[in-house]
Structures are given as structure tokens and as C-alpha cells.
Amino acid sequence: MPTDSVDRLRREVCALHDELVRWGLVTWTSGNISARVPGTDLIVIKPSGVLYDDLTPESMVVTDLHGTVVDGAYAPSSDTAAHAYVYREMPEVGGVVHTHSPYATAWAARGEAIPCAITAMADEFGAEIPVGPFALIGGDDIGKGIVATLTGHRSPAVLMRSHGVFTIGRDARSAVKAAVMCEDVARTVHLARVHGPVEPLAPEHVDALYHRYQNVYGQRAADDTTEGAGS
Amino acid sequence: MPTDSVDRLRREVCALHDELVRWGLVTWTSGNISARVPGTDLIVIKPSGVLYDDLTPESMVVTDLHGTVVDGAYAPSSDTAAHAYVYREMPEVGGVVHTHSPYATAWAARGEAIPCAITAMADEFGAEIPVGPFALIGGDDIGKGIVATLTGHRSPAVLMRSHGVFTIGRDARSAVKAAVMCEDVARTVHLARVHGPVEPLAPEHVDALYHRYQNVYGQRAADDTTEGAGS
Amino acid sequence: MPTDSVDRLRREVCALHDELVRWGLVTWTSGNISARVPGTDLIVIKPSGVLYDDLTPESMVVTDLHGTVVDGAYAPSSDTAAHAYVYREMPEVGGVVHTHSPYATAWAARGEAIPCAITAMADEFGAEIPVGPFALIGGDDIGKGIVATLTGHRSPAVLMRSHGVFTIGRDARSAVKAAVMCEDVARTVHLARVHGPVEPLAPEHVDALYHRYQNVYGQRAADDTTEGAGS
Amino acid sequence: MPTDSVDRLRREVCALHDELVRWGLVTWTSGNISARVPGTDLIVIKPSGVLYDDLTPESMVVTDLHGTVVDGAYAPSSDTAAHAYVYREMPEVGGVVHTHSPYATAWAARGEAIPCAITAMADEFGAEIPVGPFALIGGDDIGKGIVATLTGHRSPAVLMRSHGVFTIGRDARSAVKAAVMCEDVARTVHLARVHGPVEPLAPEHVDALYHRYQNVYGQRAADDTTEGAGS
Numbered sequence: 001m002p003t004d005s006v007d008r009l010r011r012e013v014c015a016l017h018d019e020l021v022r023w024g025l026v027t028w029t030s031g032n033i034s035a036r037v038p039g040t041d042l043i044v045i046k047p048s049g050v051l052y053d054d055l056t057p058e059s060m061v062v063t064d065l066h067g068t069v070v071d072g073a074y075a076p077s078s079d080t081a082a083h084a085y086v087y088r089e090m091p092e093v094g095g096v097v098h099t100h101s102p103y104a105t106a107w108a109a110r111g112e113a114i115p116c117a118i119t120a121m122a123d124e125f126g127a128e129i130p131v132g133p134f135a136l137i138g139g140d141d142i143g144k145g146i147v148a149t150l151t152g153h154r155s156p157a158v159l160m161r162s163h164g165v166f167t168i169g170r171d172a173r174s175a176v177k178a179a180v181m182c183e184d185v186a187r188t189v190h191l192a193r194v195h196g197p198v199e200p201l202a203p204e205h206v207d208a209l210y211h212r213y214q215n216v217y218g219q220r221a222a223d224d225t226t227e228g229a230g231s
Numbered sequence: 232m233p234t235d236s237v238d239r240l241r242r243e244v245c246a247l248h249d250e251l252v253r254w255g256l257v258t259w260t261s262g263n264i265s266a267r268v269p270g271t272d273l274i275v276i277k278p279s280g281v282l283y284d285d286l287t288p289e290s291m292v293v294t295d296l297h298g299t300v301v302d303g304a305y306a307p308s309s310d311t312a313a314h315a316y317v318y319r320e321m322p323e324v325g326g327v328v329h330t331h332s333p334y335a336t337a338w339a340a341r342g343e344a345i346p347c348a349i350t351a352m353a354d355e356f357g358a359e360i361p362v363g364p365f366a367l368i369g370g371d372d373i374g375k376g377i378v379a380t381l382t383g384h385r386s387p388a389v390l391m392r393s394h395g396v397f398t399i400g401r402d403a404r405s406a407v408k409a410a411v412m413c414e415d416v417a418r419t420v421h422l423a424r425v426h427g428p429v430e431p432l433a434p435e436h437v438d439a440l441y442h443r444y445q446n447v448y449g450q451r452a453a454d455d456t457t458e459g460a461g462s
Numbered sequence: 463m464p465t466d467s468v469d470r471l472r473r474e475v476c477a478l479h480d481e482l483v484r485w486g487l488v489t490w491t492s493g494n495i496s497a498r499v500p501g502t503d504l505i506v507i508k509p510s511g512v513l514y515d516d517l518t519p520e521s522m523v524v525t526d527l528h529g530t531v532v533d534g535a536y537a538p539s540s541d542t543a544a545h546a547y548v549y550r551e552m553p554e555v556g557g558v559v560h561t562h563s564p565y566a567t568a569w570a571a572r573g574e575a576i577p578c579a580i581t582a583m584a585d586e587f588g589a590e591i592p593v594g595p596f597a598l599i600g601g602d603d604i605g606k607g608i609v610a611t612l613t614g615h616r617s618p619a620v621l622m623r624s625h626g627v628f629t630i631g632r633d634a635r636s637a638v639k640a641a642v643m644c645e646d647v648a649r650t651v652h653l654a655r656v657h658g659p660v661e662p663l664a665p666e667h668v669d670a671l672y673h674r675y676q677n678v679y680g681q682r683a684a685d686d687t688t689e690g691a692g693s
Numbered sequence: 694m695p696t697d698s699v700d701r702l703r704r705e706v707c708a709l710h711d712e713l714v715r716w717g718l719v720t721w722t723s724g725n726i727s728a729r730v731p732g733t734d735l736i737v738i739k740p741s742g743v744l745y746d747d748l749t750p751e752s753m754v755v756t757d758l759h760g761t762v763v764d765g766a767y768a769p770s771s772d773t774a775a776h777a778y779v780y781r782e783m784p785e786v787g788g789v790v791h792t793h794s795p796y797a798t799a800w801a802a803r804g805e806a807i808p809c810a811i812t813a814m815a816d817e818f819g820a821e822i823p824v825g826p827f828a829l830i831g832g833d834d835i836g837k838g839i840v841a842t843l844t845g846h847r848s849p850a851v852l853m854r855s856h857g858v859f860t861i862g863r864d865a866r867s868a869v870k871a872a873v874m875c876e877d878v879a880r881t882v883h884l885a886r887v888h889g890p891v892e893p894l895a896p897e898h899v900d901a902l903y904h905r906y907q908n909v910y911g912q913r914a915a916d917d918t919t920e921g922a923g924s
Binding site for chain 2: 485579580581582639642643646649650651653654656657658659660661663667670671674675678679680681
């Protein structure tokens with residue numbers, strides 16, 4: 001186990017949970033974040049059922065890609081099997097986030113994809129945010145549904161039917177950003193439709209916005225402290 | 232009076248009121264928490280009409296199971312009779328919470344049960360969240376309505392008609408968690424239905440989720456700092 | 463000018479503005495509080511257009527009951543004429559609050575009274591929250607509309623048509639509580655009606671709840687730190 | 694480059710971003726503020742994709758009126774071209790703000806102007822808040838749409854179709870206030886219409902309110918710490 005990488009990711013994954021709280025994505029203990037340890041078959045993930053205020057880097061759990069605990073005093077998140085499946089099947093993924101954020105989960109409860117109707121959504125998701133199948137917790141079904149839905153899709157977020165949101169990213173921070181923006185656009189499009197129909201953007205506009213945002217936005221080169229979202 | 236237990240519960244019940252504020256369940260002084268003193272016929276409850284910022288462990292009130300003050304300088308919550316009735320009739324209950332949290336109270340105002348339509352709701356409530364009768368404050372009527380509705384029901388939460396939420400738990404913390412999750416699912420299902428019908432989960436899925444959550448989630452054994460909610 | 467009373471009220475009125483911010487009733491500088499100096503024809507009121515973060519006891523303005531500045535370096539709130547009219551015509555009033563809190567102002571924009579449909583509303587308001595006439599700022603018209611609507615009405619809150627909320631109380635703190643609870647019930651009843659009709663409570667239930675709350679709730683005797691709202 | 698003015702504006706523009714966060718107008722990095730350096734063809738603007746917590750006066754970017762960086766270590770906001778176009782074409786403008794605030798962006802997603810239906814809106818905007826055309830980021834199109842829509846219009850805010858809000862002001866603080874109030878009225882009118890039609894104010898009332906607010910509200914003379922919004 002590469003101790004330095006694991007220690008860094010324990011701190012990073014722990015700290016990123018504060019963003020779930022800050023942006024209103026979680027209630028009580030209802031969301032979790034994981035990160036792949038680069039170059040290994042290990043992940044760092046939230047312990048199950050621990051309150052966000054009580055999280056420490058040391059309480060994070062290290063598991064293999066089948067969810068077996070390799071290091072840590074706590075049981076890992078009850079969603080570990082879904083995270084692990086994604087890492088097994090999508091080698092480009094370095095971070096996974098799961099929430100029940102309210103507006104996005106409302107779309108999931110209806111089983112309705114969020115249409116790509118605003119430019120911020122085209123920037124980050126490049127498409128509608130799709131719906132994945134209903135699946136019970138406890139085996140590989142949720143993971144399979146995530147991978148089947150997101151493979152070949154631009155969107156880093158999937159609305160798992162009657163359940164909530166899973167997002168992926170090249171690292172945990174990117175997946176957290178996708179979860180935050182998913183709730184933001186879920187809310188805006190929800191509100192917009194209350195008073196009338198909302199047209200999706202034209203596909204060529206979505207393409208233009210997505211390519212620009214992924215390639216031009218933010219600080220170039222070795223600046224790791226910046227990231228996108230329309231600013 | 233077992234002084235150590237009472238002192239511990241004064242601190243715990245006082246501190247838990249912060250969670251009602253943090254999760255947006257209360258306005259001004261509109262919610263209260265109580266706990267049974269284990270092995271006794273006593274409860275510890277919020278004083279009536281004291282602002283959350285002004286609560287101290289010493290200001291908590293100790294009453295018997297008929298709401299008569301046994302210890303404390305303040306009058307107990309005006310809802311004490313309802314709490315006390317629940318403790319008298321439901322010996323397994325160690326904590327009771329009452330709020331007027333907005334989304335849940337909106338369902339209560341219509342007198343409509345919240346259908347069990349998302350997995351987080353199946354986890355925590357194992358069923359719809361039921362509606363109890365309209366009852367006036369001041370006697371045993373509210374308590375009777377709570378007990379009649381929750382007896383034999385999986386849900387630890389009841390929507391008292393045109394009034395608000397009461398939740399029960401094995402201790403005060405469990406009842407607080409139920410109140411927090413009740414508002415969370417009340418909001419998500421409310422939002423979901425704004426744009427179309429929402430199907431309840433299949434009963435066998437509700438059963439599977441409920442049993443797993445109650446038995447597998449969180450940290451096992453002597454770890455009291457963890458608790459459930461989908462993480 | 464009774465210096466001690468004025469100094470105390472400058473501190474109290476200044477501090478109470480924090481409650482408007484805390485409960486989400488105000489945006490930028492859009493709400494104000496005043497108090498009558500007991501036994502005088504003077505009031506203490508917020509200065510016009512000063513940000514809440516910048517308010518100090520010294521910045522509060524003392525005016526007579528026609529809004530003429532008696533003491534203070536700033537111009538008084540642009541709503542001073544409305545406050546002053548209320549104090550002139552309603553001698554029992556010791557505090558006035560004005561906000562554009564969002565849910566209550568939404569009812570005001572439609573010109574629709576909030577039906578008394580939940581017990582917390584019966585407790586505090588004892589009736590529907592009525593609508594007052596549309597009136598332009600700058601003279602006595604707003605004050606006249608408030609007084610005409612609230613005279614003989616149990617409700618300490620009025621929804622001024624297409625404008626916002628005014629509340630009254632025996633002192634500034636009571637008027638602030640009424641403004642906080644007005645927004646709370648405006649939100650709950652708004653949410654309730656989204657998914658179906660909401661029946662008002664029976665008049666005899668409203669009466670019973672109102673009389674009990676006004677006479678039984680909270681701490682009796684010389685305890686000034688407690689107040690009502692369903693706890 | 695007038696160093697004192699630029700340094701002052703770096704601090705001011707940096708600090709004003711806290712108001713976007715405080716009033717809930719931005720998510721992750723999704724909004725930006727700029728100011729014109731008085732008497733020059735320079736502006737100070739947020740760096741692209743930097744988190745609000747990480748902003749410092751030093752990280753602000755100085756560009757000319759074509760968006761070319763004159764001073765600063767970071768790339769400027771990806772919206773710089775739109776800001777710069779506004780400053781080129783509207784010499785009276787000293788500040789520009791861009792957000793995707795949720796309620797206002799919901800109106801923008803439908804392409805519907807916000808009717809002037811409440812007095813706070815007449816005060817600040819003096820008219821409906823208009824919709825500007827859909828335009829892609831990356832050239833002058835957004836800037837042209839803003840200028841074409843706001844020229845000769847009282848409103849300092851425009852809802853850019855399927856995108857979000859741009860506001861202008863005599864300085865950055867005024868533009869921030871317009872962005873804050875735009876979201877506030879977008880929310881209130883949205884909520885009002887949920888339960889029935891909302892009539893716009895009569896034009897003569899809008900005129901009277903607007904003229905009074907722009908000329909009477911707040912502290913006169915050399916008091917720069919005060920500003921309007923109905924207090």
C-alpha cells in the first residue's frame with residue numbers, strides 16, 4: 001500500500017465531504033465520496049453511518065476493488081460495492097460520489113432525465129443527465145446500472161431510479177463538482193418548468209458549449225486549484 | 232432520581248436541539264425533544280418557549296410520565312402531555328421529537344400520507360409515513376393519536392393532521408434522526424410530484440431495503456457514534 | 463428624552479435585525495424594525511439603506527410620531543411614516559416590523575389572505591392573515607391601510623397588497639416573532655396547496671388554540687426570556 | 694495603470710464575491726464580478742474557475758476593454774468578453790455582475806420576462822426584468838445581447854435566454870445589489886404565480902415608486918456605506 005498516496009487521499013476525501021454539506025446535498029449521513037489510489041487496486045471511502053462532523057482522515061476506510069477492507073477501523077460505506085464496481089469497470093474514473101440531493105432525487109423518483117436546457121448544464125454535462133435502472137443495494141446491481149448508463153455518455157452524473165445521484169470524475173474533486181452542479185441544474189430546470197415548458201438547447205449549441213468548457217475554461221497548465229462552472 | 236443519568240440526558244437533550252436548528256426543522260421555538268430516563272418513570276424535556284440559543288442543560292425540565300415537574304426551574308414544553316402519553320403507552324420508546332418542519336407539515340395540512348417512493352424512505356421508515364388524527368393540545372388526545380397511529384407501524388414518524396410531526400426512537404438521538412429524515416423525504420417526494428406522478432416502491436423492495444438497513448447499515452458492536460441514512 | 467430607555471431600545475432594535483437575517487426574511491437592506499419608547503411620543507427605528515452588518519445601536523434613529531428626526535446622525539427608514547402612523551393610531555402597539563419575506567410576499571402579490579389551516583397559525587395569529595390595500599409609500603396611506611386592516615383583528619400581521627408584510631406587537635420582539643412566524647406559516651400553507659386543497663381549521667378549534675396559546679404557553683411570571691411558538 | 698485605483702478595486706471586487714455566496718446566487722464557481730478602473734480603459738475581474746474561498750485581491754485580473762490581460766497571474770473569467778463589451782458600449786457602467794442564480798435562471802430558461810408585480814421590483818428595476826437573446830460564449834454575442842436589451846431600459850438586470858443573469862451598475866457594488874434583488878424578486882414572483890395569476894403594477898405606480906426610490910431612498914450626501922432596497 002503506497003502510504004503517502006493513501007494518507008493524502010484520506011485527508012482529501014475527508015475534506016471533500018464538507019462540500020456535500022456546504023452545498024446542501026446531504027442530510028444526516030446520506031452521501032459518500034471515494035477516490036481511487038492511483039496506480040493501485042485500492043480505494044479510500046467514507047465509513048458507514050459516521051456523521052460528517054465526526055469524520056477524520058483516520059476514519060476513512062481503504063478497501064480493494066471488491067469492497068474488502070484493507071485498512072481502517074470502521075466498516076466502509078454501505079454503498080462501497082457500487083463504488084468498487086465502477087472503479088473495476090471504468091479504469092479512467094478516479095473518484096465517485098453518491099448523494100440523495102433533493103432536486104436531483106426528485107427527478108430520479110419520477111424516473112425522468114433532466115433535459116439539457118441551460119448553458120451551465122451543457123458546459124458541465126454536455127447532454128441530458130440520464131436515468132439509470134432501479135436496483136437494490138447489496139450486490140453489483142447498482143454498480144452495473146451506473147456503468148451501463150454512463151459508458152459512452154458525456155454526463156458524469158446518473159440519476160438512479162427512485163434512489164439518488166452517482167457521479168464520476170477523473171478524481172474525487174471532479175466527481176464532487178459534478179454532484180454539486182447536478183443538484184444546481186436539477187433545481188433550475190425544475191423551477192423553470194413550474195411555469196411553462198422548457199425547450200432543450202439545440203444539439204449543436206450543446207456540443208459547442210461542452211467542447212469549449214472542457215477545453216478552455218479555468219486556468220491552464222499546472223494550476224490545480226481552479227476548476228470550471230461558468231465563471 | 233438517578234442523578235448521573237439525568238445529568239447526562241440534560242446535556243444530550245439540550246445538545247440535540249441544535250440538530251433541529253441545523254437541519255431547518257424549527258422556527259423560533261417551534262419544536263421540542265424529550266428522552267426517557269432509563270429504568271425510571273421520568274423524562275427530560277425542553278422548557279416551554281425558551282429560544283434555542285438560550286437552552287442550557289440546567290434549563291431542561293424533568294417530569295414524571297404524567298407531565299408533572301419533578302425537577303427544574305422552568306415550565307416544561309406545552310407538548311409535554313403528548314410526549315408523556317407516548318412514554319406511558321410505548322415502553323420501548325426512549326426518545327420523542329416534535330416539529331412543524333415545513334414540507335412534512337405541508338403533507339399534514341392536507342392530511343396525506345407520504346408514499347414510500349424512494350429508497351432512503353424505505354431504509355428509514357419501511358413504509359409510508361402515516362397521518363394521525365386532528366387533536367387539540369392540552370390533554371391526552373395528541374398522545375393517543377400518535378400511539379394509535381404508530382403502534383404496529385414500522386414508521387417512527389407520524390404526521391399529525393393540520394399540526395406537524397412526532398417521531399419516536401429507542402433514544403432521543405434516534406427520534407431526532409427520524410425527524411430529520413422525515414423532512415428530507417417529505418421534501419423530495421413533494422418536489423418529485425410537482426412534475427408528474429410518483430410511483431411507490433414495490434412492497435417487496437421496501438421490505439428488502441428496510442430489513443437490510445435496520446440490520447446491516449452503520450458500524451456494528453459497541454460503536455455508538457454512528458448511525459444510518461444511506462451513507 | 464429618557465436617555466436610559468432610548469439607549470436600551472437602540473441596542474434592542476439593532477440586535478433584533480439579526481433575527482430578520484437569521485430567519486431569511488430580508489434581502490440586502492429590505493426590512494426594518496422599530497420600537498416605541500415607553501411613555502413617550504418617540505420611536506427608535508432603523509436608518510435608511512444601511513446594511514445589516516453595519517448596523518450599530520448608535521446608528522438607530524429616534525423620531526417623533528410624525529417621523530421627524532429627534533436624535534441620530536442618519537436619515538430614518540423610508541418606511542418611517544408607516545411605522546409612525548401605526549404608533550399614533552394604536553396606542554397598545556410597542557413594536558412594528560416590515561419585511562418582504564418571500565412566501566408571505568407571494569401571498570401579498572396575489573392579494574390573497576393566508577387561511578388559518580395549521581395549528582401553529584391558530585396559536586400565533588388566531589385567524590387568517592389578512593390582506594391590506596395597495597398603497598404608495600411616502601405619506602400616511604400605508605399606515606392607514608395597516609391600521610384599518612389590523613384594528614379588531616387577532617392577527618398581528620398584515621399582507622400589504624403587492625408589497626410585503628407589516629407586523630405589530632406589544633414590543634419589538636413580539637413584532638419580530640410575528641414576522642418570523644408569518645413567513646413560516648406562509649411557506650407551509652403555500653407548500654401544502656401545491657398538491658391539493660387545504661381546509662381551514664374549524665373556527666371553534668382556532669378559538670381554542672388561540673386562547674390557550676396566548677394564556678398558557680411559555681414561562682409565566684417574571685420570565686422575559688421565553689416566548690411562544692409551539693414548543 | 695493607476696496603481697492605487699487598481700489595488701482598491703482588486704480588494705473591492707474580491708470582497709464583493711462574498712455577497713454572491715451569502716445570498717445564494719452562485720454554485721461552485723458559477724458567477725463573476727468586474728469593475729471599471731475609473732478614467733481608464735481597464736477593468737478588474739475574477740480569475741477563471743477559482744473557488745470563492747480561494748479568491749484574493751492579488752488573484753483578480755486586470756484586462757483592457759477587449760479582455761486582453763494587462764496585469765495578473767491568472768486567466769480572466771471566461772465571461773470577460775461579455776463584460777468588456779458592456780464597458781466598451783456603455784460608458785456610464787462601472788460594474789458588471791454575472792450569475793446563474795436559480796430562480797432568475799428559471800425565468801431565463803423559459804425565456805420569460807419577470808413582470809413588475811411587487812413594489813420592491815418597481816423600486817429597484819422600474820420595469821419588468823427583460824429577456825435577452827440566446828448567445829454563445831466566446832465572442833461579442835453575449836455582450837451585444839446585453840447592451841441591446843438594456844440600452845434605454847430602466848432595469849439594470851437582463852435574463853440572457855437559457856443562460857443566466859447579467860447586471861450593470863454605476864459601480865460593482867450597485868451591480869451586485871441588482872443581482873441580489875433580481876434573484877429576490879424572481880423568487881417572490883415565481884412563488885406568487887404558483888397559486889394564481891399575478892397582476893403587474895399599474896405603470897403610473899411603477900413610475901412613482903421608481904422615481905422615489907432612485908431619488909429619496911438611503912442616506913444622502915457623502916455617505917457611501919448605505920444603499921437601497923426597501924428599508
